Amino acid sequence: MRPPRIPLTGADCFLRAFDAEIARWNGASHVSQLVLxxxxxxxxxxxxxxxxxxxxxxxxxxxxxxRAWGIGAPVYQIGSAESxxxxxxxxxxxxxxxxxxxxxxxxxxxxxxxxxxxxxxxxLRIDAVxxxxxxxxxxxxxxxMHPLFDGAGSERFVSxxxxxHRGVRRPDELPDPGELGPSAAPLRTLRERGDAARRWxxxxxxxxxxxxHSPGGARxxxxxxxxxDLLTLDPARTERAVANAGRRSGFLTPMLFYLAVAIRxxxxxxxARGADPGSYLVPLPVNLRPRGTExxxxxxxxxxxxxxxxxxxADDFDALVADLKGQRLxxxxxxxxENGVDAMHFxxxxxxxxxxxxxxxxxxxxxxxxFFAYTGEFAPDLERFCGxxxxxxxxxxxxxxxPGSCLAFSQRGGRLNxxxxxxAGVFSESERALMRDTLRADLLDEG
Amino acid sequence: xxxxxxxxLVQRVxxxxxxxxxxxxxxFTPRSNLVKAGLDSLAVTQLMLSIEEQTGVWVDESLLTPxxxxxxxxxxxxxxxxxxxx
Numbered sequence: 303m304r305p306p307r308i309p310l311t312g313a314d315c316f317l318r319a320f321d322a323e324i325a326r327w328n329g330a331s332h333v334s335q336l337v338l339x340x341x342x343x344x345x346x347x348x349x350x351x352x353x354x355x356x357x358x359x360x361x362x363x364x365x366x367x368x369r370a371w372g373i374g375a376p377v378y379q380i381g382s383a384e385s386x387x388x389x390x391x392x393x394x395x396x397x398x399x400x401x402x403x404x405x406x407x408x409x410x411x412x413x414x415x416x417x418x419x420x421x422x423x424x425x426l427r428i429d430a431v432x433x434x435x436x437x438x439x440x441x442x443x444x445x446x447m448h449p450l451f452d453g454a455g456s457e458r459f460v461s462x463x464x465x466x467h468r469g470v471r472r473p474d475e476l477p478d479p480g481e482l483g484p485s486a487a488p489l490r491t492l493r494e495r496g497d498a499a500r501r502w503x504x505x506x507x508x509x510x511x512x513x514x515h516s517p518g519g520a521r522x523x524x525x526x527x528x529x530x531d532l533l534t535l536d537p538a539r540t541e542r543a544v545a546n547a548g549r550r551s552g553f554l555t556p557m558l559f560y561l562a563v564a565i566r567x568x569x570x571x572x573x574a575r576g577a578d579p580g581s582y583l584v585p586l587p588v589n590l591r592p593r594g595t596e597x598x599x600x601x602x603x604x605x606x607x608x609x610x611x612x613x614x615x616a617d618d619f620d621a622l623v624a625d626l627k628g629q630r631l632x633x634x635x636x637x638x639x640e641n642g643v644d645a646m647h648f649x650x651x652x653x654x655x656x657x658x659x660x661x662x663x664x665x666x667x668x669x670x671x672x673f674f675a676y677t678g679e680f681a682p683d684l685e686r687f688c689g690x691x692x693x694x695x696x697x698x699x700x701x702x703x704x705p706g707s708c709l710a711f712s713q714r715g716g717r718l719n720x721x722x723x724x725x726a727g728v729f730s731e732s733e734r735a736l737m738r739d740t741l742r743a744d745l746l747d748e749g
Numbered sequence: 750x751x752x753x754x755x756x757x758l759v760q761r762v763x764x765x766x767x768x769x770x771x772x773x774x775x776x777f778t779p780r781s782n783l784v785k786a787g788l789d790s791l792a793v794t795q796l797m798l799s800i801e802e803q804t805g806v807w808v809d810e811s812l813l814t815p816x817x818x819x820x821x822x823x824x825x826x827x828x829x830x831x832x833x834x835x
Binding site for chain 2: 480552553554555557588589592593594595630631634635639
C-alpha cells in the first residue's frame, strides 16, 4: 500500500528554495534537463505507451508538492496524485540533423526557461526532436523539477525506463534505494545534530570574508533566459583529458581537476574584463546514496562541499588543484558533508526563503560564483534506449540568473562533455569563445 | 605501542568498511571487490581518516592506485607498508 504522503528530503527543500527565488525574481523555474542523443530506431509509440504505464505506477511523477495542511515539512501528496495529469510528452519534427556541438533544440531551450508549478505537480515534461522523421536520429530531453530527481537519479530513471521497456523490470518495481536516513550518522542525538547544523552555518558565514562577484551579479529582477554551449571531446582527446586529470589530481578525485578547469575558465573571462571576482566560491554536489545498493531514483540525495579560492591562486593550475584537495580533505574531516545534511533537514520546517537568505546573507546578495557539477560516466549500463543506440548523453544543469553561469562535466561512451549554461547577456560571444578555448587548453594540457 | 601486524590492519580496514562506510551483506569478506561494493572517493577519504585516527598514520590518497583499492586485503597491506615505513 502506498503512503499518502512522502516527505521531501532536506536537499529537496534546499533546491525548492532556488525554484521559489527564480519564480519570484525571474519569472521562471528551476528546471534541469537530461538529454539523450539517440540514433535511428527510437519508437515514439512504444515510448508513449511505456510512459503512460510508468506514470500510472509511479505517482511521484505527478504528485503535488506542498506542506500538509499548510504547515510542517513539505511532502509529495501521493494520495491525490492519481487525479493529476501524467507528464506531457511531445514530438517535434525537424529536417536538419544537429551538428556536433549543437546542444539545445529550440524547444529544449524553451523548456529550460518555462514557469512550472510544484504545487500543481508539474514535475516532468518530455520532448523528442526527430531529425528526418527519426532516420537521422532523435534528441530526447527530460525536463524535470529538482525535487523529483537529482542528476544521478535522472540517469537511474532513464536506465530504469529502458529496463521496463525490455521487460527486465515492471513499472511498479523500483531499484533498491537502500536505507536513506536524514543524516549520514543517524544515531546522533537531536542536540548533536543541531550543533552540526550550526557548525555548517558558521562554515558558510566564514566565506563572507572574501565576498564573491558572480558573472551574473547580485540578485536582480530579470526574465530568466538560459541557453547552453556544449563542448564534446572525441575519444582520443577524452583519453588525454582523463590522463591529465589523473596526473594533476589523482585518479580518485578527478572532480577536483574539472573544478579547477571550471574556475580557470571563469578566471580567464574576469582577467579579460579586468574585473575582480572577489573570490571563487563554488558548491560541489556530493552523492549520498547508500553505497553498495542500486540507489534511489526519486528525490534529491546530495550534500555539498563548498570551495573558496582567491583569484591569484587560479593562475597556477597545480597550486589551485592542491588548494582544492586540501579544502576537500578539511571539509570531510570537519564532517561538513554530514553537517550540511543536518542543516538542510532541520530547515525543511522553515519557509523556502530562509535557505536563500542564509546563503546570500554572507555574500552580499550573491549565492556563489558559479554552479558546478561533475557526474562521471553517464548511465554506463545504458547502451540503447527504447530500441535506439545512445550516441551521446549529458545534463543541462539549471542556474539562477545570479550567478548566471554553470559548468557541468560528464562522460559518455568515451567522450567528455562540458555543458556551459549561461544567462542571456552575462557573457559576450567573445567571452564564451574564450571560456571554450581555456577549457579545451586546460583539459588537454595545451596551455 | 607495538606496530600492528599486516593481518591486524587488514581486519581493521575490513571492519571499518563493513560497519561504518559500505552497505554490505553477510557475504562481504576482506577479499570482496570494493568497487562492486560501492567504494567511491569519499568512502576512501573517510576510511583514511579512520585509519589515521586509529594508527596515527595518514596514507596520502595520491599514492593509491586501483590495485590498492581492489579489496580490504590490498588496502590493509598498503596501510601496513606505510606504517612500517614511517
